[in-house]
Amino acid sequence: MIHTIDATGRTIGRVATEAAASLRGKNSPSFERHTIPTSKVEIINASKLSITERKTKQKTYQTYSGYPGGLKEQTLESMIAKKGYEEVLVKAITRMLARNSIRPIMMKNLKISL
Numbered sequence: 001m002i003h004t005i006d007a008t009g010r011t012i013g014r015v016a017t018e019a020a021a022s023l024r025g026k027n028s029p030s031f032e033r034h035t036i037p038t039s040k041v042e043i044i045n046a047s048k049l050s051i052t053e054r055k056t057k058q059k060t061y062q063t064y065s066g067y068p069g070g071l072k073e074q075t076l077e078s079m080i081a082k083k084g085y086e087e088v089l090v091k092a093i094t095r096m097l098a099r100n101s102i103r104p105i106m107m108k109n110l111k112i113s114l
Contacts, residue, residue: 001028002040007089008048016092019043023106024097036102040109046085047114056080061091086112 003022007015021027025037059076079088089112097103 001038002042003027005041005043006045007043008045009050011050012088012092015043015049016089016096019089019093019110020096023093023109036105037109040111042111042113043089044113046089046112049085049089051076085114 003019005015005018005022019041022039022041023037025031025035025039028037028039031037056077057075060073061076061079063072063074064070065072074082076088090107090110093110094103094107097106
């Protein structure tokens with residue numbers, strides 16, 4: 001089953017929660033938490049997301065290398081400039097799914113287009 005989500009004029013979180021629930025298969029009548037879901041999600045118009053100017057400057061993404069002093073921060077504005085809207089949505093959706101062996105399989109069923 002393919003779900004299409006139009007991101008025009010919507011916020012990152014609203015689109016990401018709908019996509020995460022669909023990827024998990026929660027809207028399917030045959031949902032079982034231990035089975036691998038087969039639903040696919042396509043997000044269109046990702047570049048037309050509604051993001052406030054304040055959010056682009058204040059929202060930060062942190063990565064840690066594991067070494068002392070290895071904490072790196074990146075703002076939403078710089079992430080959009082370097083990697084695009086797709087990476088922002090992928091990070092939001094990935095972090096909404098459970099950290100288990102099914103998550104990479106579910107993320108392969110996600111397609112984002114500008």
